[in-house]
Amino acid sequence: MISVRALSMRLASGGREVAVLTDVSLDVPAGQFLAIAGPSGSGKSTLLGLIAGLDQPTAGHIEVAGVDVTALDEDGLARFRRDHVGYVFQSFHLLPTLTAQENVAVPLELAGDAGAAGRAAALLAEVGLAERAHHYPVQLSGGEQQRVAVARAMARRPALLLADEPTGNLDSATGKQIIELLVGLNRRLGSTLVLVTHDAALAAHADRVITLRDGRIVSDE
Numbered sequence: 001m002i003s004v005r006a007l008s009m010r011l012a013s014g015g016r017e018v019a020v021l022t023d024v025s026l027d028v029p030a031g032q033f034l035a036i037a038g039p040s041g042s043g044k045s046t047l048l049g050l051i052a053g054l055d056q057p058t059a060g061h062i063e064v065a066g067v068d069v070t071a072l073d074e075d076g077l078a079r080f081r082r083d084h085v086g087y088v089f090q091s092f093h094l095l096p097t098l099t100a101q102e103n104v105a106v107p108l109e110l111a112g113d114a115g116a117a118g119r120a121a122a123l124l125a126e127v128g129l130a131e132r133a134h135h136y137p138v139q140l141s142g143g144e145q146q147r148v149a150v151a152r153a154m155a156r157r158p159a160l161l162l163a164d165e166p167t168g169n170l171d172s173a174t175g176k177q178i179i180e181l182l183v184g185l186n187r188r189l190g191s192t193l194v195l196v197t198h199d200a201a202l203a204a205h206a207d208r209v210i211t212l213r214d215g216r217i218v219s220d221e
Contacts, residue, residue: 001160001192002028002051007060009046009215020046021215024060030159033186033193035206042212044196045164051194052085052162053077065159082111086153086191088182090165092145094137094152100124100144101133104152111156123151127181143174147181154185161186163195167202179205 009021021043028034036044049055051062053069062069065084072080081087094103101120108116124133127147137145146166153161163182167175179195179202186193195206203209211219 001030001032001065002026002194003061003063004047004051005061007047007050007062008058009043009050009055010058019215021050021057024212024215024217026210026217026220028192028194030192031186031190033183033205033207034195035203035209036194036196036212037198037200037203037209038212038218040198043215044198044212047212048162048164048194048196051160052087053080082107082156084159086156086158086161088146088149088153088161088163088166090168092137092142092149092169094145094148096137099134099136100129100140100148103137103148104155107152107155119155120151123155124148127151141174142170143177146170146174146178150178150181150185154189154191157189157191159191161191161193163193165196165198167197167199175199175202 004024004026007021007024010017010019024047036047038044050057057070067080069080101124104120104123105116108119113119121133124130127150129144129147132140132144167178170178182193183205197203209221210217
């Protein structure tokens with residue numbers, strides 16, 4: 001499903017180059033739940049963003065579902081993300097002027113789905129928010145907002161679901177619910193789930209845990 005080869009990422013900082021990732025290679029089979037763990041600043045979120053095609057690496061190649069992500073132009077990347085990837089952010093990234101249902105419907109509408117509203121309502125019911133469909137983000141708790149974000153990420157049943165510290169802004173009990181929701185959807189839909197976390201307890205839910213330190217993979221188990 002995912003093939004990463006000799007991936008490096010360097011960024012300019014204070015007039016010098018900083019190595020964020022160095023010579024990272026890994027394969028993730030379809031359907032696997034992979035956790036990327038490691039301390040803050042280890043390169044976890046950078047690696048996830050590169051897999052999603054949100055950034056371009058300094059060196060190396062990434063293939064996802066047979067597509068060479070690193071060879072795509074901006075239009076190609078946009079189509080790739082639309083057709084293959086669901087992304088859950090730590091800070092939810094909901095549109096404040098849209099209701100929960102309207103937020104979930106956005107990717108469906110962009111894809112020209114005539115039944116977007118009905119599908120969005122069904123997805124909200126699936127994540128336990130049927131009665132909150134017409135509330136705006138400001139009217140929802142953090143956990144509810146993240147549930148909306150998960151429903152939106154899964155709207156087009158992507159083959160790949162990426163989650164960047166999805167419980168980072170939530171209390172431990174709510175965070176556990178979000179992880180269970182992500183794992184349940186992953187299992188039910190047969191999608192591949194890659195989750196970034198610095199929390200060992202959350203990483204323990206995964207089929208496999210890769211640990212990064214200083215931009216390199218230091219363990220894979």
